[in-house]
Amino acid sequence: MLMFYVLAGVCLGSAMMVITRRNPVHAALFLVLAFFCVAGIYVILSAEFLAAVQILVYAGGILVLFLFVIMLVPLEPEGSRPPVRTARNIAFSMLGVLLLAGVLFTFFREAEPSGQPGTAALLAHGGNIEAVGMELYRRYLLPFEIASILLLVAMIGAVVLARRQV
Amino acid sequence: MVIPHTHLLAFSLVLFVIGIVGVLTRRNAIIVLMGIELMLNAANINFVAFSRMHGDLAGQIFAIFNIVIAAGEVAVGLAILIALYRNKDTINVDEINIMKG
Numbered sequence: 638m639l640m641f642y643v644l645a646g647v648c649l650g651s652a653m654m655v656i657t658r659r660n661p662v663h664a665a666l667f668l669v670l671a672f673f674c675v676a677g678i679y680v681i682l683s684a685e686f687l688a689a690v691q692i693l694v695y696a697g698g699i700l701v702l703f704l705f706v707i708m709l710v711p712l713e714p715e716g717s718r719p720p721v722r723t724a725r726n727i728a729f730s731m732l733g734v735l736l737l738a739g740v741l742f743t744f745f746r747e748a749e750p751s752g753q754p755g756t757a758a759l760l761a762h763g764g765n766i767e768a769v770g771m772e773l774y775r776r777y778l779l780p781f782e783i784a785s786i787l788l789l790v791a792m793i794g795a796v797v798l799a800r801r802q803v
Numbered sequence: 804m805v806i807p808h809t810h811l812l813a814f815s816l817v818l819f820v821i822g823i824v825g826v827l828t829r830r831n832a833i834i835v836l837m838g839i840e841l842m843l844n845a846a847n848i849n850f851v852a853f854s855r856m857h858g859d860l861a862g863q864i865f866a867i868f869n870i871v872i873a874a875g876e877v878a879v880g881l882a883i884l885i886a887l888y889r890n891k892d893t894i895n896v897d898e899i900n901i902m903k904g
Contacts, residue, residue: 656838668840687851734820
């Protein structure tokens with residue numbers, strides 16, 4: 638219970654750092670911290686398989702991709718930085734706060750749903766990983782295969798786009 | 804102890820808004836992509852929270868597919884950034900205006 642609030646706080650804090658840091662490398666490192674916290678929250682929610690996938694794909698794959706591109710694209714020189722668009726930034730941030738306030742208001746006005754969480758179904762014999770595997774390879778087999786085709790297309794697209802002569 | 808669902812949803816909402824503000828306010832296209840990742844993560848937390856709320860695994864399965872989509876999106880997005888940098892010598896989204904947006 639307390640663990641959730643700690644993880645959520647660290648996650649939100651590092652997410653704030655991601656969007657405020659000047660240096661993209663620092664932003665990427667805070668991003669991976671946020672992803673780890675989200676993985677911890679998945680564990681608390683008894684979605685262990687998803688937590689493992691989160692760490693493998695985000696921390697293992699996506700972060701490395703980000704860091705590679707940050708290394709390939711040189712940082713902007715500090716001196717030639719145009720003035721910060723303060724007015725526009727504040728306007729967009731206010732827009733974000735407004736959206737936040739609106740949605741928070743709507744769902745804290747609603748009562749907590751009375752239905753008890755059916756964790757029994759999620760933790761059915763063999764635990765979460767077995768249950769997810771059964772669902773994934775039986776009921777969701779076709780979407781699973783389509784996802785693999787999507788990944789193949791994305792890979793080919795990335796290679797074609799990043800080639801020297803486009 | 805059970806975490807109230809409203810707290811989970813509020814957490815994912817705040818994460819989503821942080822992502823939106825990052826996408827709207829930053830000029831470095833790499834950080835804009837990071838904001839999109841934060842928003843996708845917030846959506847995944849919502850899926851898992853609702854999956855727990857209804858005792859149905861479909862939400863977790865959908866979150867897995869969402870992670871697949873996010874991986875593909877990042878690969879293609881970063882490839883576009885590299886192509887853009889090669890052609891325009893910048894990844895500042897304010898200076899990339901060839902489509903007059």
